[in-house]
Amino acid sequence: MAWEQEGILGASMRFANKKGDIAFEMKRKDKYGDPYYIFKICKEHFNEEQRKGWPAVWALIRMNAAKRGLPLYDYQEIADAMDGQLNLIVGTPESRRAQRKVDETGDTVFVKDITIKVFDHATGRINDLTLGISTAPVNIVTDK
Secondary structure (H helix, E strand, C coil): CCCEEEEEECCEEEEECCCCCEEEEEEEECCCCCCEEEEEECHHHCCHHHHHHHHHHHHHHHHHHHHCCCCEEEHHHHHHHHHHHHHHHCCCHHHHHHHHHHHHHCCCEEEEEEEEEEECCCCCCEEEEEEEEEECCCCCCCCC
């Protein structure tokens, strides 16, 4: 199979096509709780050979994650689930307090934890995933 592996950094993995376009990337998340993986698939960057071999590669990734008890979540599914939650947080007193603190200190400030439902591609189950929401300083760069 013609996958060009760009590198494995710790628990991260990225595969690119021969032109260097990212076709698949996966990252282990374990800083605040039980480990899980998020992934992003860019099938538009697959060449014909990669497209044909992808089902076997994907089955192996899913099987290994399931054997190790590591959930496997799609980045886009998480982003979509978070959108609705974030809209509920914007403008709340805790969000405004956090933004004032960011403005004063220039540091990233925790706002609150949210829990979303997300599909585990390793097991086929729907899991609860708790994510911390924070607000960060915005650095605006303008052309002169």
